[in-house]
Amino acid sequence: xxxxxxxxxxxxxxxxxxxxxxxxxxxxxxxxxxxxxxxxxxxxxxxxxxxxxxxxxxxxxxxxxxxxxxxxxxxxxxxxxxxxxxxxxxxxxxxxxxxxxxxxxxxxxxxxxxxxxxxxxxxxxxxxxxxxxxxxxxxxxxxxxx
Amino acid sequence: xxxxxxxxxxxxxxxxxxxxxxxxxxxxxxxxxxxxxxxxxxxxxxxxxxxxxxxxxxxxxxxxxxxxxxxxxxxxxxxxxxxxxxxxxxxxxxxxxxxxxxxxxxxxxxxxxxxxxxxxxxxxxxxxxxxxxxxxxxxxxxxxxxxxxxxxxxxxxxxxxxxxxxxxxxxxxxxxxxxxxxxxxxxxxxxxxxxxxxxxxxxxxxxxxxxxxxxxxxxxxxxxxxxxxxxxxxxxxxxxxxxxxxxxxxxxxxxxxxxxxxxxxxxxxxxxxxxxxxxxxxxxxxxxxxxxxxxxxxxxxxxxxxxxxxxxxxxxxxxxxxxxxxxxxxxxxxxxxxxxxxxxxxxxxxxxxxxxxxxxxxxxxxxxxxxxxxxxxxxxxxxxxxxxxxxxxxxxxxxxxxxxxxxxxxxxxxxxxxxxxxxxxxxxxxxxxxx
Numbered sequence: 174x175x176x177x178x179x180x181x182x183x184x185x186x187x188x189x190x191x192x193x194x195x196x197x198x199x200x201x202x203x204x205x206x207x208x209x210x211x212x213x214x215x216x217x218x219x220x221x222x223x224x225x226x227x228x229x230x231x232x233x234x235x236x237x238x239x240x241x242x243x244x245x246x247x248x249x250x251x252x253x254x255x256x257x258x259x260x261x262x263x264x265x266x267x268x269x270x271x272x273x274x275x276x277x278x279x280x281x282x283x284x285x286x287x288x289x290x291x292x293x294x295x296x297x298x299x300x301x302x303x304x305x306x307x308x309x310x311x312x313x314x315x316x317x318x319x
Numbered sequence: 320x321x322x323x324x325x326x327x328x329x330x331x332x333x334x335x336x337x338x339x340x341x342x343x344x345x346x347x348x349x350x351x352x353x354x355x356x357x358x359x360x361x362x363x364x365x366x367x368x369x370x371x372x373x374x375x376x377x378x379x380x381x382x383x384x385x386x387x388x389x390x391x392x393x394x395x396x397x398x399x400x401x402x403x404x405x406x407x408x409x410x411x412x413x414x415x416x417x418x419x420x421x422x423x424x425x426x427x428x429x430x431x432x433x434x435x436x437x438x439x440x441x442x443x444x445x446x447x448x449x450x451x452x453x454x455x456x457x458x459x460x461x462x463x464x465x466x467x468x469x470x471x472x473x474x475x476x477x478x479x480x481x482x483x484x485x486x487x488x489x490x491x492x493x494x495x496x497x498x499x500x501x502x503x504x505x506x507x508x509x510x511x512x513x514x515x516x517x518x519x520x521x522x523x524x525x526x527x528x529x530x531x532x533x534x535x536x537x538x539x540x541x542x543x544x545x546x547x548x549x550x551x552x553x554x555x556x557x558x559x560x561x562x563x564x565x566x567x568x569x570x571x572x573x574x575x576x577x578x579x580x581x582x583x584x585x586x587x588x589x590x591x592x593x594x595x596x597x598x599x600x601x602x603x604x605x606x607x608x609x610x611x612x613x614x615x616x617x618x619x620x621x622x623x624x625x626x627x628x629x630x631x632x633x634x635x636x637x638x639x640x641x642x643x644x645x646x647x648x649x650x651x652x653x654x655x656x657x658x659x660x661x662x663x664x665x666x667x668x669x670x671x672x673x674x675x676x677x678x679x680x681x682x683x684x685x686x687x688x689x690x691x692x693x694x695x696x697x698x699x700x701x702x703x704x705x706x707x708x709x710x711x712x713x714x715x716x717x718x719x720x721x722x723x724x725x726x727x728x729x730x731x732x733x734x735x736x737x738x739x740x741x742x743x744x745x746x747x748x749x750x751x752x753x754x
Contacts, residue, residue: 189530
């Protein structure tokens, strides 16, 4: 059976690929493609945050009785990423492509150091403590599925 | 439950890595000045006092300084947990490493027994203690992926390099101890370059290259085989003595390093993030320089007797492979740390968000390109000076320029951080909150 770590790490890679396509579009300078790839990246990020904040983290917190440990840190880092996403969106709306690229670069570093912590520490812990992983995984998959 | 108490918010205070990052370029400029002043002898033979001092100013004062400072930031992210007593530990290790690098450099240059002893003692306590702390309190955790496997081996390499260095420095200060210098110096250098530096860079690249550049992963089996190959090869070459034909461990080290360099180049070539940034070019240059180092090392082990080959090897590996990556990573880490500290302060006060710089505002890509360009020039000048000694003063001057650029970038990042922090605090205070 697919583990939580495998599924959620693959979800990270989908977000990375979406961000890369957005950066490529900015460099190519096609306004339509820039908006389209940004929307796709934004959707992927929002869906991933929801999968964690609405399903994974509450289950982990219930299983461990700790809502102030790693999940609180991960929620704070999600807020940091949301902040940069909002700045990026605002620059994009102003047509400031070079500032958008600078924000995208910042976001990439922020995302990757966050992903490392989740993939190296949190997800393996979740696989150990989250009980019925099949049911949880089904719920996580269901979030954001059209 | 023990697992849940694991801290993953172990972002070190900005001042912790910054003190190491601001000190390293000073030692780099000192090394360049030494090469400029002692241009006749510094590259003439690896046994010349100026050559030994130059090597240690660069390996301890620059490489070890940056690596130790970065481990405070990198280890928690890679899953090893935070270094115990982060701020206090840094406040002890940093002055010990600074005093130790300076005294050892001076002692090696002048044969001053007092300086050598002071250098050995401070570095033994500082670096040895740090390696033991990292090894026993952080790296024994079960968490962590492919990177930590290599970094655990590198911690062993650091402890053994430091132990051998300690004995050698004391042996030089007190000749009556009768230390077999040539043999143990070779072992010290092989462990420091192979079992410590190469493994540490490999470990970081296993994690950082696939993630930051959206490249294919190295794979657990590959990373472990390569790390063990490098470690065993370096160990065999260092301690094989007369029991082992050096060509066997040399072949293991050469093959594992070649496979690593090719794996790194392949992954960078297949990265999905096509942005041509200085860090990508630095990794590509480093991998290429590692291949050149292996070719020169093979010629040396095959019996090409030119003594300049040994110095060329050290220049290509230390100044080329290792320092190219270290200087490029330094800009990224400093920018990230400054940004993330500032951004966390803005989380409570959205009105301060417009004051937040991007990472590119803190250490810009133009600054990073300049660093890579000047560093490449300094490397070419250094290698040229090994082969044509008359050009050594030029190598010294470009080395000074290389670290002046690094120092300017670090100082710029620190000042930008302080300015932004002050502005954010003023904005937060205006909202009636405590910064």
